[in-house]
Amino acid sequence: MSGTTADSLVWLGTPSFPEAARTAVADGRLRANLRGATRTIRARRSTLAAELSDWEELRTSAAAVKRNALRHLDTHLIRLEAAVTAAGGTVHWAADAAEANRIVTGLVAATGEREVVKVKSMATQEIGLNEALATAGIRAYETDLAELIVQLGDDRPSHILVPAIHKNRSEIRDLFRDSMAAWGRPAPEGLSDDPAALAEAARRHLREKFLRVKVAVSGANFAAADTGTVAVVESEGNGRMCLTLPDTLITVMGIEKVLPSFADLEVFLQLLPRSSTGERMNPYTSLWTGTTDGDGPQDFHLVLLDNGRTATLRDTVGRQALACIRCSACLNVCPVYERTGGHSYGSVYPGPIGAVLTPQLAGIEHAPSLPFASTLCGACYDACPVKIDIPEVLVHLRARAVDSKRGPVPTAEALVMKAAAATLATPHTLTAAQWVGALGGRLLSRQGVLRSLPGPLAHWSRTRDTPAPARGTFRAWWRRTHRQEGR
Amino acid sequence: MSSRETVLGRIREALTDVPDTETHDTVTVPCAYRDSHADADVTGLFMERAADYRATVTRTHDARAAVTAAFERHALTRVVVPAGFPDEWLPSAGTWQRLCDEPPLGVQELDTASGVVTTCALAIAVTGTLVLDAGAGQGRRALTLLPDYHLCLVRADQIVGDVPEALRRIDPRRPLTLVSGPSATSDIELQRVEGVHGPRTLDIVVVEPEGQDMGCAEPKCARAERPTVPLFPGGPQERPVRTRPR
Numbered sequence: 213m214s215g216t217t218a219d220s221l222v223w224l225g226t227p228s229f230p231e232a233a234r235t236a237v238a239d240g241r242l243r244a245n246l247r248g249a250t251r252t253i254r255a256r257r258s259t260l261a262a263e264l265s266d267w268e269e270l271r272t273s274a275a276a277v278k279r280n281a282l283r284h285l286d287t288h289l290i291r292l293e294a295a296v297t298a299a300g301g302t303v304h305w306a307a308d309a310a311e312a313n314r315i316v317t318g319l320v321a322a323t324g325e326r327e328v329v330k331v332k333s334m335a336t337q338e339i340g341l342n343e344a345l346a347t348a349g350i351r352a353y354e355t356d357l358a359e360l361i362v363q364l365g366d367d368r369p370s371h372i373l374v375p376a377i378h379k380n381r382s383e384i385r386d387l388f389r390d391s392m393a394a395w396g397r398p399a400p401e402g403l404s405d406d407p408a409a410l411a412e413a414a415r416r417h418l419r420e421k422f423l424r425v426k427v428a429v430s431g432a433n434f435a436a437a438d439t440g441t442v443a444v445v446e447s448e449g450n451g452r453m454c455l456t457l458p459d460t461l462i463t464v465m466g467i468e469k470v471l472p473s474f475a476d477l478e479v480f481l482q483l484l485p486r487s488s489t490g491e492r493m494n495p496y497t498s499l500w501t502g503t504t505d506g507d508g509p510q511d512f513h514l515v516l517l518d519n520g521r522t523a524t525l526r527d528t529v530g531r532q533a534l535a536c537i538r539c540s541a542c543l544n545v546c547p548v549y550e551r552t553g554g555h556s557y558g559s560v561y562p563g564p565i566g567a568v569l570t571p572q573l574a575g576i577e578h579a580p581s582l583p584f585a586s587t588l589c590g591a592c593y594d595a596c597p598v599k600i601d602i603p604e605v606l607v608h609l610r611a612r613a614v615d616s617k618r619g620p621v622p623t624a625e626a627l628v629m630k631a632a633a634a635t636l637a638t639p640h641t642l643t644a645a646q647w648v649g650a651l652g653g654r655l656l657s658r659q660g661v662l663r664s665l666p667g668p669l670a671h672w673s674r675t676r677d678t679p680a681p682a683r684g685t686f687r688a689w690w691r692r693t694h695r696q697e698g699r
Numbered sequence: 700m701s702s703r704e705t706v707l708g709r710i711r712e713a714l715t716d717v718p719d720t721e722t723h724d725t726v727t728v729p730c731a732y733r734d735s736h737a738d739a740d741v742t743g744l745f746m747e748r749a750a751d752y753r754a755t756v757t758r759t760h761d762a763r764a765a766v767t768a769a770f771e772r773h774a775l776t777r778v779v780v781p782a783g784f785p786d787e788w789l790p791s792a793g794t795w796q797r798l799c800d801e802p803p804l805g806v807q808e809l810d811t812a813s814g815v816v817t818t819c820a821l822a823i824a825v826t827g828t829l830v831l832d833a834g835a836g837q838g839r840r841a842l843t844l845l846p847d848y849h850l851c852l853v854r855a856d857q858i859v860g861d862v863p864e865a866l867r868r869i870d871p872r873r874p875l876t877l878v879s880g881p882s883a884t885s886d887i888e889l890q891r892v893e894g895v896h897g898p899r900t901l902d903i904v905v906v907e908p909e910g911q912d913m914g915c916a917e918p919k920c921a922r923a924e925r926p927t928v929p930l931f932p933g934g935p936q937e938r939p940v941r942t943r944p945r
Contacts, residue, residue, distance in 0.1 A: 249888065253889055265733075272729055273731070276729055277728050283721070283726070284721075284722065284726070286707050286714070287722075291723075305702040307702045307709075311702060355896075357884045357895060361886070374886055374889065380888060381887055411895050419810070422896070423807065439871040439872065441872075447884055448896050448897070450896045452897060453896055455840075457844075467710075474866070474871045478862050478863035482732075482861075482862050489885060493827070495752070495878065495882055496876065496882070496897060499871065499876075501873075504873070506803070507833055507840055518705075518706045518709065
């Protein structure tokens with residue numbers, strides 16, 4: 213079972229970003245799947261965002277609501293707890309992943325059931341809930357189509373919104389044909405790779421589970437502190453099935469998801485669907501407040517999850533990442549994500565937001581390469597509906613990553629920087645270094661590109677291709693061409 | 700120490716930069732966004748936008764005739780009718796069987812019903828959304844979820860312009876479902892497929908009071924009429940910046 217915060221958030225045994233990215237970039241099929249998907253969704257998002265003339269004002273309000281919610285997080289959580297309790301729900305507090313898993317497992321065990329249906333939830337992935345439930349002998353069924361694809365394939369999600377974005381239709385068809393039977397109703401004979409046929413197979417496979425299973429686990433997109441209303445935003449109706457049919461509902465929610473008031477939803481329900489799927493509104497949004505006699509689960513539990521969020525809150529620059537509403541717009545616009553895919557980030561949270569969230573939630577020592585997995589182009593900041601300045605946080609975390617490595621013995625990077633500082637200090641040393649560099653560069657380059665450098669510099673060049681140094685330096689050229697002018 | 704105290708203690712420790720004079724109810728946020736992006740013809744806009752999601756939308760004075768036509772078109776035999784649905788809107792004669800939810804229908808009965816017919820609490824024009832609040836004529840949430848066909852009747856005066864107007868009118872303490880078109884997924888190569896788990900067909904009938912001029916009855920036609928009206932007249936800069944006290 214998951215122990216520390218980092219255990220399930222960062223995938224153990226996965227290579228660091230630079231190594232994983234090298235493999236991913238060489239995978240032509242993956243790149244084609246990703247390119248097609250991100251381009252489609254980018255185009256849709258920008259069309260739908262442009263439809264609202266006050267898009268910037270909505271972003272400004274959303275950012276202000278979120279930031280103010282975070283500045284008084286303790287008060288809002290206490291308000292939320294009181295409102296949910298008054299409406300018939302039970303609130304639990306979990307300081308870390310292990311505690312959240314213990315709470316949920318205990319609640320399921322208390323019902324006497326051995327199965328749960330799940331709504332797609334980043335928070336439960338982050339804490340490794342399915343694995344924890346399995347250890348306790350409880351089977352968790354993912355019901356979102358993409359999550360089902362990931363679960364059947366014993367795979368990992370590669371995108372926040374469309375976790376199976378790395379798979380194309382024929383791969384999914386093969387997976388359904390080979391694996392559905394082990395989890396319940398098998399795929400129909402002669403299943404084609406038409407998306408409608410695949411969706412139909414998923415509908416039939418999951419329907420008997422929806423009608424049978426008595427306990428559901430969900431995440432939450434928002435929770436309003438004043439009314440205790442919890443919101444889940446979805447498309448397929450699997451969320452409604454889980455939130456409506458079972459007797460018991462357990463919702464695991466990161467503490468940062470609280471909104472001060474129900475009225476704030478008017479901003480987020482305009483921004484979220486347009487930013488994530490490029491729709492004016494997602495097909496289904498469920499809003500519930502505690503329990504209602506004769507309608508839906510009569511036993512409702514809300515688990516408030518810290519798991520590194522308070523540590524993130526402590527950093528006055530980094531805390532803005534907690535405003536994230538998991539729309540995934542930043543993934544779809546990121547040139548790095550488009551080429552490497554989500555798995556390279558080695559975390560439940562991929563892409564630009566993952567690069568700032570994962571190192572903060574898990575501790576920077578568990579994901580030191582992620583703040584560098586960006587070109588700092590700023591497209592993510594422009595796309596973010598809550599105006600998280602991801603480049604600012606990336607640069608801030610890079611400094612923290614470097615600082616965390618500072619010890620009594622200087623690192624190779626620190627020594628190189630020191631040497632560079634000495635070299636740049638006088639014209640003579642610079643001239644000498646340039647001469648050596650130009651000569652060495654010409655000897656080592658192939659077709660004008662330096663791919664690997666010798667000795668200790670190899671570490672640096674492993675993740676970078678560098679143009680070979682020019683034959684002559686600018687200063688040499690200046691001396692040569694301006695001598696006649698009396699210099 | 701309980702985990703509640705641990706988490707709250709960590710939060711307070713993390714927020715030492717927030718001055719004591721600042722409290723959650725004194726903070727203000729800028730609200731310069733528009734209350735609505737709809738134009739005057741909210742009914743026409745609602746019909747256009749709901750049709751965008753491949754819901755079938757019709758507009759009528761005669762609700763009973765529209766419902767009867769829909770029942771026939773879809774050959775409905777066993778139809779769930781929630782308590783409080785107006786009897787005068789139901790087909791008077793025919794081959795269909797009315798399923799009442801009193802006592803509550805089991806999930807198997809709902810799953811095998813051929814459809815459900817409901818009213819709604821509100822509808823939102825800009826997003827083409829139906830708001831269900833489990834009130835009279837709508838029933839509990841499962842009724843509009845398990846049958847494969849949903850026919851929803853919207854009175855024209857229930858249509859509001861945009862999301863903020865709708866949320867200000869609904870009671871958050873009720874179980875709420877916002878429905879924008881039939882169930883859909885884009886999980887496979889981002890290609891939209893209608894109908895995964897919710898009703899795969901959603902029909903909407905907009906009921907106009909007698910004597911009201913409806914323009915034309917088809918959303919396609921309503922769309923053709925609209926371009927003369929700018930969808931978003933003015934800009935946000937024309938509105939004063941409101942600051943909402945919290």
